[in-house]
Amino acid sequence: MLRLLLAGDQNADRVVPPSGYTARLTTFTAGAMAFLAVFALALSLATGRLADRWSAELARTATVRISAPDGQMAAQSAAVLRVLETTPGITSARVLSDEEQRKLLEPWFGPDLPVETLPIPRLIEVIEDASGPDIDGLRLRLSAEAPGAVFDDHTRWRRPLVDAATRLRLLAGFSIALIAVSTGAMITLAANAALSANATVISVLRLVGARDTYIARAFVRRFTLRAFAGAAVGTLAALLGVALLPSAADEGAFLTGLGFRGWHWVLPLLIPPLAGIVAFWSTRMAAFRTLRGLT
C-alpha cells in the first residue's frame, strides 16, 4: 500500500482534475496544524522535564528554619544539627552560610543585603535518604530541643507545582490529540468537497468499470501527499521557531526552557508522516462513504 502510495498511478492520478481551493486548503491546514503540534509537543516535553526536575530536586530535601533571639541562635542551631545527625532517614544536614542566605533573598531584596545585621531566621538544609525520616517524630524532638525550629519538608508547595506541571503536560498531550482530530476533520471536509465537485468524474469512472479502490486511490494519494507536504513545511517552520527561542537559563526558568533536548528533536519529525496517515484514513473513509452511495 505504501509503495503504491509513494509510486502512484499516473493514470489514476490524471482522472481526477487538478483541484483548486481544496488542495490549498488541505496543504495550509496540515501546515498550520503541524506548526501548532510542534509547539504543543515542545510544551508537553518542557512541562514534563519541569515536573521531573521539581520532583527530583525537592523530593529528598527539607529545611529547618530557626527563629530565635540573637543569643540563642547558635545554641539552637547546634541542637538542631545534633537531632538531625541522630535521626534515621537523614543523610546530611548543614547550616546555610550568610552568603547562601543572601543569594536566596537577592531576587526580592537585591544584592548586598546585610543579612548578618538583620533578624533573619537561620536555615538548615537537610538531605534525606530514600526512606526519609519519621516527620512527626522529628518535629516532636525538634520542638523539645530547639523551640524556635520549624521543620519544612517542602511538600506543602512542591505538590501543587508538580501537579500543575503534570496537568500542563496532560493538556499539551490533549492539545496534540485535538490537533490530530481537527486535522482529520478538516481533511475529511476538504475530501468531501473534492468528491462532490468531481461527482461526474466518479460517475463516469463507475460506468466504465472502475472499482471503488481505483477511484478512492486517486483522491487518497492526492490528499495524503498534500497533507504530508503541508505538515512538513509547518513542522520545519515550527522547529526553526523553537530553535530560535532563547536558550534555557541556569535557573531553568520555565519559558526559556521551552524546546527540545537531545533525542526529543526527532519527535517533531514524526508529525508529517502522522499527518499523512491521518489524511490517508480520513480521505479513504470519506471516499468509500461517498462511493457506497453510488451504483
Place this chain on the structure above:
Amino acid sequence: MIELANAAYSYGGGDILTELNLRLAPGSFHFLTGPSGSGKTTLLRLCYMQLLPSAGNVRIFDTDVRAMSRDQVATTRRRIGIVHQDCQFLDHLSVAENIALPLNVSDRDANAEIDNMNELLSWVGLSGQANSLPPHLSGGERQRAALARAVIMSPDVIIADEPTGNVDWEMALRLLKLLVELNKMGKTILIATHDLNLIRNAKSQISARVLRIHNRRLQLAGADL
C-alpha cells in the same frame, strides 16, 4: 447475456416499469422505443446495473445482479459498453485519454494498446481529434468518441441511450453504420431511441427486434415499424 424475468422498478412508491421480460441473446440487435418519459433509460440502467430491480430478477452474464458485490458490478461493466446521449466525458482529458479510460481503470496498459487505439480512432473517424479536449468536439464527434470508449474493451454487449439524439441525420446514419458493423462482429446491441426512421433504416440492413415500452410494460413492436 442479459435477462430480465418479471422485473419491475418502482420509485417513490409508484411503479415506473413492471413485468419486464427480456432476453438479449448473443449477437442480437434490439431497439427500444417509446415516448419520452416512458422508462427507456430506466430499463437500460437496469441492464447495466445502475439500478436494481424492485421486483423480479435481472441476470447479467448468468449472475443475478442482486448477488453481485460492488467489485463484481465494476468488472461486469467492463463487458458492457455504454453510450449515453450526453456522452459524459472527463473534460480535462484528451479524446484519446477518454477513450482509453476503460483500459486504465481495468489496470491494462493503454500504451501497449496504442495500435488498437489508432485503429479505433480511425474507425470512428477521429484520428485528427485524438489530442483534442472533449469540449472542442462537435455533437457527432462526441457520440463517435463515446462509441469508441464503449467498444475499446471489446465488450460483449453495447448499450446506447439515444446515441443519435443530438446529431443530424447524416451523422445518425454514420453512427448506425458503426453499430451495425459491431453487431456483424458478434456484439449484442441494445439501443434506446425514439427515432423511427433510424430503426427502419437499420431493419433494412440487419435483423433487429424492436421493443416498445407501453403502459410501463415491455412489448414487441408491431409491423408498422
